[in-house]
Amino acid sequence: MKFRKGIYIVFFFVGLTLFTFSLMPFFRNFHDDTFWIMTIVSVILMVFCVFALLYKPKDKIKLNAKYERKRVMLSRPEYNFLQLLREISPSKYEVVPQVALTNVIDKKTNTSYRNELFRVCDYCFVDRDTFEPLLLVELNDRSHLREDRQMRDAKVAAICADAKLPLVTFWQDGDLSFQTVKRAVLKAILK
Numbered sequence: 001m002k003f004r005k006g007i008y009i010v011f012f013f014v015g016l017t018l019f020t021f022s023l024m025p026f027f028r029n030f031h032d033d034t035f036w037i038m039t040i041v042s043v044i045l046m047v048f049c050v051f052a053l054l055y056k057p058k059d060k061i062k063l064n065a066k067y068e069r070k071r072v073m074l075s076r077p078e079y080n081f082l083q084l085l086r087e088i089s090p091s092k093y094e095v096v097p098q099v100a101l102t103n104v105i106d107k108k109t110n111t112s113y114r115n116e117l118f119r120v121c122d123y124c125f126v127d128r129d130t131f132e133p134l135l136l137v138e139l140n141d142r143s144h145l146r147e148d149r150q151m152r153d154a155k156v157a158a159i160c161a162d163a164k165l166p167l168v169t170f171w172q173d174g175d176l177s178f179q180t181v182k183r184a185v186l187k188a189i190l191k
Helices: 002-023 025-030 035-054 076-086 147-163 178-189
Strands: 093-100 120-127 133-140 167-171
Touching: 002 035, 076 093, 076 120, 076 133, 076 178, 093 133, 133 147, 133 178, 147 167, 167 178
Parallel strands: 133 167
Antiparallel strands: 093 120, 120 133
16 A cells, blocks of 8 residues: 555656646747646646545455355244234234344343343234334244253343233244134233
């Protein structure tokens, strides 16, 4: 970058020298036909060099990893369950998938960071008119039997209970019939 700036400075002074010579009377007397060409070229050269020296391109953000867009947001069972949830009172409720707790719960104390609110719940029932969050729904698979996932689920449940936002959990290998799911969802929302 310093080398490039040095070149622009040299060319600026070349343009300045040409411009100065083009204004001298003795140069005009000997080279009257090239006076205007030399003046215009020198001015253009100086303007270009000043612009190049003062121009600062935006810094590019450097990433330390490679990123790729996901092909789908939801697995096939999660998508099918979303469709089932959307059949429950579609005129009253909207079902939003993949909702972070921070989108539906505010932390009222400053005792620590808000990291625990960046956990994601599978679905959120919201009022269709006001978009008020009414209920969080989790659809668990066998990975939720691991100890680390159970700790995470317990933390999410405790946060939701403290925020007075109901949380209902279903298991993929459990009873996911429409009537069972509808009954559990409406019971939790209408509490």
